[in-house]
Amino acid sequence: MMFEFDCVSYQYADTVGLDEVSFTIDAGDAVAIMGPNGSGKSTLFKLMCGLLKPTAGTYTYQHATPDFDQLRQTVGFVFQNSDVQLFNETVTDELAFGPLQLGLPEATVQQRVADVIDLLGLASLANRVPYQLSGGEQKLVALGSVLTMNPQTIILDEPFNGLAISYQNRLIDLLNTLHAHGKTIIMSSHDFAKTVPMVDRIVTLNENHQLDFATETSALTVAQEELLNRL
Numbered sequence: 040m041m042f043e044f045d046c047v048s049y050q051y052a053d054t055v056g057l058d059e060v061s062f063t064i065d066a067g068d069a070v071a072i073m074g075p076n077g078s079g080k081s082t083l084f085k086l087m088c089g090l091l092k093p094t095a096g097t098y099t100y101q102h103a104t105p106d107f108d109q110l111r112q113t114v115g116f117v118f119q120n121s122d123v124q125l126f127n128e129t130v131t132d133e134l135a136f137g138p139l140q141l142g143l144p145e146a147t148v149q150q151r152v153a154d155v156i157d158l159l160g161l162a163s164l165a166n167r168v169p170y171q172l173s174g175g176e177q178k179l180v181a182l183g184s185v186l187t188m189n190p191q192t193i194i195l196d197e198p199f200n201g202l203a204i205s206y207q208n209r210l211i212d213l214l215n216t217l218h219a220h221g222k223t224i225i226m227s228s229h230d231f232a233k234t235v236p237m238v239d240r241i242v243t244l245n246e247n248h249q250l251d252f253a254t255e256t257s258a259l260t261v262a263q264e265e266l267l268n269r270l
């Protein structure tokens with residue numbers, strides 16, 4: 040078990056974010072977190088990558104209470120709004136920032152940046168200012184800046200939001216490739232048709248911020264599919 044949530048709640052100052060949620064995710068899984076607006080998906084992701092701590096219940100990562108440094112190196116998070124994640128002067132600097140922060144040798148960093156530029160087809164953008172890129176380009180650069188850290192798990196909050204179909208398809212191909220190479224992929228999405236072929240499991244939250252159901256995609260019932268199609 041890689042991620043284990045046991046009766047986890049998160050209470051904001053005056054709002055419930057999550058209410059007694061329990062589920063697990065194994066290494067190498069591709070999982071969709073689905074649910075209506077405000078059900079708690081982003082809160083769940085922030086707990087998973089250590090930006091928040093449960094206010095009740097226990098969250099373990101590889102069987103231990105995670106510390107932030109460990110999560111920073113092993114769990115990459117692509118935010119819903121990529122622009123909040125991009126702050127360097129060039130795309131190349133943006134891609135190099137994470138591994139440099141980890142203290143990796145310069146040659147290793149350059150190799151990782153070159154590999155990710157190749158993988159994501161970012162060569163023509165390498166010297167551009169990330170802040171001035173289109174939404175789709177920014178999403179790819181944000182994903183790239185996570186990939187250069189070489190995380191075991193990649194979490195993406197609504198990765199298709201605001202992307203043209205061509206960029207959505209590129210992202211799908213990339214995530215499928217990363218999954219095939221053994222990465223754990225966890226994403227939220229409102230697009231059931233697009234998401235289902237990409238994932239092994241679906242975890243659903245409801246409007247009360249509780250777990251509705253968690254199931255293998257191959258075992259989804261007709262009623263569950265109808266519910267997810269209405270999100």
Ligand SMILES: Nc1ncnc2c1ncn2[C@@H]1O[C@H](COP(=O)(O)OP(=O)(O)OP(=O)(O)O)[C@@H](O)[C@H]1O
Pocket residue numbers: 051052053054055056057074075076077078079080081082083
């Ligand atoms: N910083 C915050 N302060 C107070 N309440 C918050 C905060 N962030 C989220 N909430 C509340 O917590 C609940 C869960 O929000 P969250 O953003 O996790 O939902 P979500 O499923 O990601 O929603 P969406 O699909 O709209 O992105 C909501 O009721 C929301 O209003």
